[in-house]
Amino acid sequence: MTRIWNNPIEFKDQLIDGFVAAYGRIIERIPDASGVRVKGGPVADKVAVLIGGGSGHYPLFCGLVGKGLAMGAVMGDIFASPSGEEIYRCTKAVDAGKGVVYGYGNYSGDVMNFSMGEMRAKMDGHDVRQVVISDDVASSPEFDQRRGIAGDFFVFKALGASAWRGDSLDTVHAFGQHANQRTRSFGVAFGGCTVPGRTEPLFTVDPGKMELGLGLHGEPGVETSEMLPGKDIARMMVDRLLADAPQAAGSRALVLLNGLGSTKYEELFVLYSDLYKRLAAEGIEVYKPIVDELGTSLNMAGCSLTLMWLDDDLQTLFDAPSESAAWTNM
Amino acid sequence: MDVMKSQATIATHCIEAALAAILEHEDELAHLDSVAGDGDHGAGMARGFRAAVERARTASGSGTAGAVISNAGTEFSRAAGGASGALVGMYVMMIGSNLSGDNMSSETVHHALRQGLASVASLGKAQLGDKTMLDTLIPFTRAFGEAAAAGTPLAQAWQSALPAARMGMESTKDMIASRGRSAVLKERSLGTQDPGATSIYYVLEAVGRVLAEECKP
Numbered sequence: 001m002t003r004i005w006n007n008p009i010e011f012k013d014q015l016i017d018g019f020v021a022a023y024g025r026i027i028e029r030i031p032d033a034s035g036v037r038v039k040g041g042p043v044a045d046k047v048a049v050l051i052g053g054g055s056g057h058y059p060l061f062c063g064l065v066g067k068g069l070a071m072g073a074v075m076g077d078i079f080a081s082p083s084g085e086e087i088y089r090c091t092k093a094v095d096a097g098k099g100v101v102y103g104y105g106n107y108s109g110d111v112m113n114f115s116m117g118e119m120r121a122k123m124d125g126h127d128v129r130q131v132v133i134s135d136d137v138a139s140s141p142e143f144d145q146r147r148g149i150a151g152d153f154f155v156f157k158a159l160g161a162s163a164w165r166g167d168s169l170d171t172v173h174a175f176g177q178h179a180n181q182r183t184r185s186f187g188v189a190f191g192g193c194t195v196p197g198r199t200e201p202l203f204t205v206d207p208g209k210m211e212l213g214l215g216l217h218g219e220p221g222v223e224t225s226e227m228l229p230g231k232d233i234a235r236m237m238v239d240r241l242l243a244d245a246p247q248a249a250g251s252r253a254l255v256l257l258n259g260l261g262s263t264k265y266e267e268l269f270v271l272y273s274d275l276y277k278r279l280a281a282e283g284i285e286v287y288k289p290i291v292d293e294l295g296t297s298l299n300m301a302g303c304s305l306t307l308m309w310l311d312d313d314l315q316t317l318f319d320a321p322s323e324s325a326a327w328t329n330m
Numbered sequence: 331m332d333v334m335k336s337q338a339t340i341a342t343h344c345i346e347a348a349l350a351a352i353l354e355h356e357d358e359l360a361h362l363d364s365v366a367g368d369g370d371h372g373a374g375m376a377r378g379f380r381a382a383v384e385r386a387r388t389a390s391g392s393g394t395a396g397a398v399i400s401n402a403g404t405e406f407s408r409a410a411g412g413a414s415g416a417l418v419g420m421y422v423m424m425i426g427s428n429l430s431g432d433n434m435s436s437e438t439v440h441h442a443l444r445q446g447l448a449s450v451a452s453l454g455k456a457q458l459g460d461k462t463m464l465d466t467l468i469p470f471t472r473a474f475g476e477a478a479a480a481g482t483p484l485a486q487a488w489q490s491a492l493p494a495a496r497m498g499m500e501s502t503k504d505m506i507a508s509r510g511r512s513a514v515l516k517e518r519s520l521g522t523q524d525p526g527a528t529s530i531y532y533v534l535e536a537v538g539r540v541l542a543e544e545c546k547p
Contacts, residue, residue: 078370
């Protein structure tokens with residue numbers, strides 16, 4: 001469960017306060033809004049990438065604000081989309097006059113609120129585009145109906161790199177869409193998470209079972225399976241992703257094996273020992289694999305596998321330098 | 331005229347009663363939401379109504395009932411976040427901004443309720459039977475409209491529409507979600523009453539109690 005809190009009602013504000021105090025060398029609090037931006041305010045002459053969503057998913061979203069990544073993040077309460085008003089305020093606080101691209105996961109609350117924020121920002125003369133991330137293959141057969149999970153990270157990296165090198169609003173937006181089109185994720189869960197102030201987890205998984213197609217908000221999976229050994233989990237994850245590979249995307253891919261909170265690194269490396277063999281056997285040429293926690297669900301047990309099929313543009317954007325609280329590559 | 335007390339005061343009492351009702355049922359709403367969602371529905375509604383009450387109290391000194399309610403709705407949205415924050419906030423805000431002047435009769439309230447309903451349907455892109463708050467609001471608004479058309483005063487019209495709202499809420503138990511986050515879970519949502527349909531029923535019920543006590547025909 002979530003053990004450290006003072007008053008559950010103030011959990012989000014206190015986490016923002018602590019985050020800003022810890023990483024004030026990189027980011028700053030946006031005045032009068034629930035969000036953070038790159039230290040020093042709007043980044044001159046660059047399109048601003050504003051990412052966001054509910055809290056409880058660190059390093060999504062505030063941990064990915066910094067040079068080469070997002071210019072700002074708007075932060076909702078635990079597992080709740082930020083409101084349209086907060087999105088509007090953060091849009092104003094990051095726009096340097098070159099326009100703003102929103103990047104967020106495809107959930108009905110986020111879509112409604114980001115669209116309301118966009119509507120208000122446009123009335124004030126801000127040019128806004130949206131990239132709605134939909135990488136979770138388990139959540140729907142229709143690509144644009146799918147949820148956004150750990151694949152957010154690859155899309156944010158592409159958006160941020162494009163914006164920071166000075167690309168136009170249309171170009172940054174197009175690279176974000178392109179990155180999303182080439183990203184697929186599939187996850188499994190072994191146990192639910194407990195939100196601050198509550199004693200019961202949002203769902204439980206029976207001993208000896210696992211949930212397939214988890215949600216990033218402590219939602220149960222879309223189906224239940226017997227618990228499988230690591231090599232069978234690896235096989236299933238790869239099979240599910242390759243069955244849904246983007247068309248004519250080639251064989252080179254970024255790989256993220258992502259822990260959800262309480263499935264820790266050693267277990268993930270054991271799983272990866274089977275994953276890399278399975279990927280090689282399927283002819284996937286893995287570029288710079290990542291085994292880490294880049295999209296979590298509080299203390300949920302489980303993990304997801306994400307592939308982003310690369311082309312030269314996306315590889316260049318991924319390799320571009322970045323510096324944020326949670327992801328730095330030089 | 332339907333009311334004797336200051337309408338802005340009654341409107342503020344309605345928002346306060348809504349908060350109290352949500353707090354009373356917060357655990358139940360969290361449980362309903364955890365079956366197919368993320369368990370935060372009660373907390374989000376409480377966060378929204380807490381902020382809305384503050385704003386309503388500030389606005390009630392100078393404004394009309396409509397101003398109190400529309401300010402409360404705007405503040406609800408800002409504070410609550412999430413899909414329910416956007417939808418419930420929009421609903422309350424649209425009701426407030428469609429209540430004109432001092433004429434809070436059952437006819438004018440029906441007009442405002444219809445505008446609120448239309449805005450929620452349009453924002454959420456849901457229909458009757460999709461297992462959402464609309465399954466409570468649509469039958470409520472219809473029944474209220476019938477009572478209003480028959481010349482029933484506000485408080486009685488509201489009371490007479492609550493059974494339809496309750497039946498609508500209970501009907502969501504047998505529905506499969508097709509909108510919102512629980513839609514991903516499909517059949518897993520079967521058998522559990524929709525948290526959004528439930529919380530809005532508690533709000534309607536709480537408002538009904540205030541109107542019954544404070545509106546004198």
